[in-house]
Amino acid sequence: MxxxxxxxxxxxxxxxxxxxxxxxxxxxxxxxxxxxxxxxxxxxxxxxxxxxxxxxxxxxxxxxxxxxxxFRAYDKVISGGVVTHALLVSVGVTVIGTAASLLCTVLLAYALARPGVVGGKPMMLLILFTFLFPPGLIPSFLVVDGLGLRNSYWALVLPVLINVFNLVVVRGFFQGIPEELYEAARLDGASELRTLFTIVLPLSKAVIAVVGLFYAVGYWNDFFRAVLYLDDSGMWPLQTVMRGYVTQGQKFTDDASQMEMTVQAPQTIRMAVVVLGTLPILCVYPFLQRYFTKGVLTGAVKS
Structure with missing residues (x-):
């Protein structure tokens, strides 16, 4: 130029x-x-x-x-075993939960974005109804308990597998992709899955990155679900353990399954736990920030 x-x-x-x-x-x-x-x-x-x-x-x-x-506070926090285990739990739940949520959200959003899908409109209305009238705490607990998910890490993932807001955002993005691309794929004999993975997803990196970040932050910062569904404190993720350190003055013993209320931990240790709970998302965000403003459809359809 x-x-x-x-x-x-x-x-x-x-x-x-x-x-x-x-x-x-x-x-x-x-x-x-x-x-x-x-x-x-x-x-x-x-x-x-x-x-x-x-x-x-x-x-x-x-x-x-x-x-x-x-770095004495960090060494004491990490070497204690509890925070290290909780950090691994948070990483595992965040990675697996984000991947599963993105997969289910993309598949459902693509199905609802294509015209002529049997039951597409009633399904969309049902999804929007759950967005306007979310289930209460007690019904959610009874469903998780009835499905046998209590005291398992799946209780931290499956109840929030698909976020309605993220689904609507991805569906709207898919609907904005020019119809000529879908028609060209059909003329070439591509199936719906092949169209999704070879045409739609490469053009949707921006929305996938943004929605993936929303899911990752949600899984990483969630602490209440672990308190509600996990009776064993040794299974708690980092945010729940951090809440005990910072707000309730809990002292965790070397045994990750035991916890007792004592004098509050030193301020240096409490702040070290806060840094450990915040740093991973701050490290990931710069790599995804460029997708927030990138125009992925520029030049997708040539005149």
Whole structure:
């Protein structure tokens, strides 16, 4: 692309006024304040987890900058066995749950997006009804208990396998794919599954990435479902264990199946658990962020 064409694309539209210096300064100040409101609390948590216990106690439970950087809190948390096991549980539930949810959501959304599917409209109305009137806590518990899923990790996955909002988003994206692509696939003799996996999914990387991130964050951050369905605290995921460390002052013994209420854990250990519970999603997000604004259909249908 020539420089003239690039300048024409980046030029300000004729109808848009040139921003005033006061407006630009206000936007910059608002952006800086927003960034500081997000970064400073997270840095305080990290700094507290790396600071010595004496400094944290002296400063009233927090540290803005550690006098001495120490990973003693992380070593104590990980070597204890409970958090390590809970972290593995969370990773397994998140990976398996996200993969299963994406597969079921994509298959159901593709079926509902294609015209002429038998029972497609009643099925869609039924799904939307569950979105408007979700089941209560007691009916959900009775269903999980009746299916024999209590005290198993499937109780953390199957009840929330398909999210209606994510299903509607994926279905709408599939409906926006030009019909000419489907017709071309049918003329080439492609089956519906082949059309889905060779044509539709390559064009749907953006929505799959976004919905996959929604599912992963939901599975990773869920703590209440484990409390409700898992009687053995040794099976709890990281977020549930972290809740006990941070909010209830629980102390977990070396035996992952035992837990007792005692004096709250040191602030450094509590903040280390918070960092361990937050860091994985922060590491994954940058790799998916580019799909949020990427136009995957640009040039899909050539004139």
């Amino acid at each position: 020539s420089r003239t064409a690039q300048a024409h694309r980046t030029a300000r539209p004729a109808w848009m006024e040139k921003p005033k210096p006061v407006t630009q300064a206000g936007k910059a100040i608002a952006l800086v304040v927003t960034v500081l409101l997000v970064v400073i609390p997270f840095w305080v948590v990290i700094a507290t987890s790396l600071a010595p216990d004496a400094q944290v106690v002296e400063n009233g439970g927090w540290a803005l900058w550690p006098d001495e950087f120490s």
